Amino acid sequence: MAHSALLVMDVQRSIVDRFDDDGGLLPRLAEAVGAARSVGLPVIHVVVGFRPGHPEVSPRNQVFNTLAGSGRFTGGDPGAEIHPDVAPRPDEVVVTKRRVSAFAGSDLDMVLRAGGIDHLVLSGIATSGVVLSTLRQAADLDYRLTVLADGCLDSDPEVHDVLTGKVFPRQAAVLSVAEWAKDLAAYRS
Template sequence: MTRALLVMDVQEAVVARYPDPEYLPRLAEAIAAARAGGVPVVYVTVGFRDGAPEVSGDNRMFGRLRGMPARPNPIHPDVAPLDGDVVVVKRRVSAFTGSDLEVVLRAQGVRELVLTGIATSGVVLSTLREAADRDFVVTVLADGCLDNDPEVHRVLTEKVFPAQATVTTVAAWAASLTSAEGSPLT
């Protein structure tokens, strides 16, 4: 089954709000393992046009951006895309909402999504739910996700996510990409 690693909302301004010096190196390990295993890496960012016309003033999360000029918010350089990596821009919390993510995935024959990103209670939760509803097979790299509330992260990864996804660690997932003979499994 063809899979893709999704690296979601790991933009400089987002990373700055979630201080964890061990997070980016772990995420970089997952990205390196995916590339070594032939698994496509798809970056998902959140962004809006000048004035954020795609956001209602009633939207509690993004409504304050209405009327504001667009600001660059690049992917953190420690985990930046390489040439050929796909970058998808979304307009809401889920990686699917307001983006062409599903078109990109279906065009590449991707049926399994491996989720990472910031925040566990935001983009990861929303994307997992929507991906499951769209019949993707989902894996969540628990330590490849980050949330400001460790208890919320724990409850989601240990109690909520397992109902719709396989939950594992970066190290275990990376090890699973290579069989005992050393050939990639994709």
């Protein structure tokens, strides 16, 4: 675990607000963040963000082209802030990405390699978005991977279940937040 980091991805106010979270994602993410902090594991927050005017967004990009001119996910947008339930501490890294994957348009790989991190624990919104894209790219970059199945959320529960039950296990260990926290506590003892 000494070379691991927890990635909390796209847990920003505007994104959280788009989901009906009856399942309690935020308390589980807070538990995961607390467990990581308790054993000194780095917590890295990944956010989507752009410069004013969204110059990084191509009109050909179906995911982000509707943002152009909106002011959303720029420096002054309160919706771009990390949700307070999992807010970073001053000493925690916040990585800004420009696309779906946490690696796309960011310095995440540099931060991880500089920290000697070779194992990523993935969580965030959405399972079929940032989690899937980051998992695929991280696997290609030879990171060891764990996905916190109930630390992820998707607008389509069936897609979430297929990804966490059938797709992700091909490249990652898939655990619940409680299982992972228990493993961390055992590691700490």
